[in-house]
Amino acid sequence: MKADKNFYMQPVIELAGLGVRFGSRDILKDLRVSLSGRTIGLLGPNGAGKSTLIQSLLGFVPLTSGSASIFGHDIRTQQKQIRTVVGYMPENDSFIANMTAVSFIRMMGELSGLPKDSALERAHEVLFYVGLGEARYRPLGTYSLGMKQLAKLAQAIVHGPKLVILDEPTNGLDPPARIRMIKLISEMRAVTNMHIVLCSHLLRDVEETCEEVLILKAGRIVHYANLEEERRANKRFVELETRGNDTGFADALSRLGCETSTAGYGRFKMVCPVGFELREIYRLAAERDLQLRRLNYRRDTLEDIFLKAMEN
Amino acid sequence: MAVYKRTYKGYDGGLTPQWSRFMILPRYSYARLFQSKFLLMFLAVCAIYPIGAAGFIYIAHNVSFLKAINPQAGTLLDVNEKFFVYFCNFQSVMAYLLTAIVGPSLVSPDVTNNAMPLFLCRPFTRSEYVLGRMMVVLYLLAWITWIPGLILFGIQADMAGWDWTKTHLWIGWGVFAGLFVWTVVLSLIALAISAWVRWKIAAGGAILAVFFVGAGLGAVTNAVMRTHNGSLIDIAQMMATAWGQLLRYDTGNGITSTQAWMVLGIVSAICLWLLSRRVRAFEVVK
Numbered sequence: 338m339k340a341d342k343n344f345y346m347q348p349v350i351e352l353a354g355l356g357v358r359f360g361s362r363d364i365l366k367d368l369r370v371s372l373s374g375r376t377i378g379l380l381g382p383n384g385a386g387k388s389t390l391i392q393s394l395l396g397f398v399p400l401t402s403g404s405a406s407i408f409g410h411d412i413r414t415q416q417k418q419i420r421t422v423v424g425y426m427p428e429n430d431s432f433i434a435n436m437t438a439v440s441f442i443r444m445m446g447e448l449s450g451l452p453k454d455s456a457l458e459r460a461h462e463v464l465f466y467v468g469l470g471e472a473r474y475r476p477l478g479t480y481s482l483g484m485k486q487l488a489k490l491a492q493a494i495v496h497g498p499k500l501v502i503l504d505e506p507t508n509g510l511d512p513p514a515r516i517r518m519i520k521l522i523s524e525m526r527a528v529t530n531m532h533i534v535l536c537s538h539l540l541r542d543v544e545e546t547c548e549e550v551l552i553l554k555a556g557r558i559v560h561y562a563n564l565e566e567e568r569r570a571n572k573r574f575v576e577l578e579t580r581g582n583d584t585g586f587a588d589a590l591s592r593l594g595c596e597t598s599t600a601g602y603g604r605f606k607m608v609c610p611v612g613f614e615l616r617e618i619y620r621l622a623a624e625r626d627l628q629l630r631r632l633n634y635r636r637d638t639l640e641d642i643f644l645k646a647m648e649n
Numbered sequence: 650m651a652v653y654k655r656t657y658k659g660y661d662g663g664l665t666p667q668w669s670r671f672m673i674l675p676r677y678s679y680a681r682l683f684q685s686k687f688l689l690m691f692l693a694v695c696a697i698y699p700i701g702a703a704g705f706i707y708i709a710h711n712v713s714f715l716k717a718i719n720p721q722a723g724t725l726l727d728v729n730e731k732f733f734v735y736f737c738n739f740q741s742v743m744a745y746l747l748t749a750i751v752g753p754s755l756v757s758p759d760v761t762n763n764a765m766p767l768f769l770c771r772p773f774t775r776s777e778y779v780l781g782r783m784m785v786v787l788y789l790l791a792w793i794t795w796i797p798g799l800i801l802f803g804i805q806a807d808m809a810g811w812d813w814t815k816t817h818l819w820i821g822w823g824v825f826a827g828l829f830v831w832t833v834v835l836s837l838i839a840l841a842i843s844a845w846v847r848w849k850i851a852a853g854g855a856i857l858a859v860f861f862v863g864a865g866l867g868a869v870t871n872a873v874m875r876t877h878n879g880s881l882i883d884i885a886q887m888m889a890t891a892w893g894q895l896l897r898y899d900t901g902n903g904i905t906s907t908q909a910w911m912v913l914g915i916v917s918a919i920c921l922w923l924l925s926r927r928v929r930a931f932e933v934v935k
Binding site for chain 1: 656657658659660661662663664665667670673677680681758759761762763764765766767768769770771772773929930931
């Protein structure tokens with residue numbers, strides 16, 4: 338599907354000093370950010386305010402301060418417009434046990450504004466798409482946990498929303514089901530112009546699917562990262578342990594663009610520039626008849642970013 | 650299912666008008682409710698009295714048939730406000746029982762299964778949700794209360810002629826307004842109880858208890874305190890008083906129609922408040 342260029346330029350979610358309070362407790366405090374990625378990850382430890390942020394964006398929770406908008410629609414005053422273009426997959430079990438999957442998804446489609454016939458057709462389509470085609474006439478109450486998660490995903494996308502908010506979509510799934518769910522999310526992102534907000538405390542899920550990450554801690558934004566840019570800009574950290582005469586080795590590495598520091602006893606730490614080939618290190622070592630006893634290299638993972646954010 | 654349809658695609662078709670969406674909930678509820686043979690049988694039983702009453706009106710206007718049975722019968726059978734009061738009383742009891750059957754399954758499955766966020770994350774408000782669920786009971790009750798009541802009034806008007814109709818239009822209005830208010834009050838009580846009592850059997854019992862307990866306590870209060878004010882907690886008495894005003898007869902329970910309407914208004918307001926506390930997308934756990 339060809340996407341409208343302006344569609345991607347427009348901020349998906351804008352938070353302007355958003356604050357939420359329950360009783361005397363501040364749950365969200367002065368959140369300010371503009372998110373425009375295709376897939377946005379909401380990360381944070383339990384109780385950080387991720388679900389509350391989602392609920393406030395959907396208008397379930399009244400704001401105590403600030404404002405926010407989704408696709409330019411104010412969440413205080415234009416809830417109906419927002420809810421027309423948003424799909425929501427809640428964290429907890431949410432369904433009507435004695436309804437069959439197809440009639441439940443159809444009803445949800447109709448409530449989103451789809452005409453009866455279109456809702457029925459799309460209910461079948463999305464159930465096949467998420468992998469529940471064969472079980473679509475079974476009552477939802479008889480579904481396993483993994484199937485219920487898929488049914489929740491189906492109801493979130495039945496009306497073809499522009500933005501889907503997924504709250505802990507891999508909760509309680511076994512590894513194959515988790516892989517299937519992540520694959521579905523990635524596919525949705527690839528084949529449509531849909532934006533996805535993925536709320537999770539599982540870093541791997543977010544890392545595999547998201548471009549932008551917002552990390553919350555105790556109701557505040559502690560870090561915002563554009564993972565795509567970070568991946569591009571990310572330098573490689575290399576640790577070396579050598580044996581032999583290493584005179585001039587650090588200088589030679591620096592001439593190749595590496596930031597190098599020596600730690601004594603033949604040990605070096607270096608930050609390699611973008612496009613740096615590790616074989617250059619082997620070449621330099623061979624030229625100096627230097628033995629390489631150990632070479633470790635790694636990228637800054639989302640886990641590093643998350644842990645740094647938590648420390649801050 | 651065609652293979653090409655197994656790939657997800659967006660939706661760019663038309664949307665239904667916003668105002669009509671509350672009608673979706675009753676449609677799905679009826680699909681489930683009418684699978685019950687017991688409900689179908691009960692609805693058939695509810696039609697017996699109106700059919701009998703229609704026959705009564707026919708006989709009352711068929712003088713030759715009446716005289717053949719009994720020469721005095723013509724004076725005994727008179728279709729007046731009392732006839733419609735009996736109709737209202739009987740059908741209101743049936744409506745009450747029907748509410749106890751249908752009511753418990755209205756909101757409780759959605760609350761129990763945490764389905765509220767799924768309804769309310771769509772362009773569908775809490776008011777529309779309540780209205781939609783209320784329509785499930787209102788439709789059913791209408792078919793056994795004020796619709797047959799107005800049909801009977803129409804039959805009587807047709808047989809008695811324009812003069813009778815002109816002078817007795819207030820009966821038609823009384824039947825409609827009285828029974829409509831009764832169905833609204835019953836629907837609200839059923840919704841509120843269904844929202845708070847998750848177990849269906851208990852919810853059905855609670856709907857019955859609201860009336861029996863109120864009537865019992867009211868009677869005890871009246872007897873002990875030697876007053877009429879105990880009847881103020883008896884919703885059925887309040888409704889009877891309201892009908893008394895609309896159909897111009899004296900219930901003799903000592904309650905004024907103003908008091909009755911106020912109590913009915915307060916009961917409805919309490920039900921709406923209870924619903925507003927429960928029909929929410931999420932619950933704050935304290």
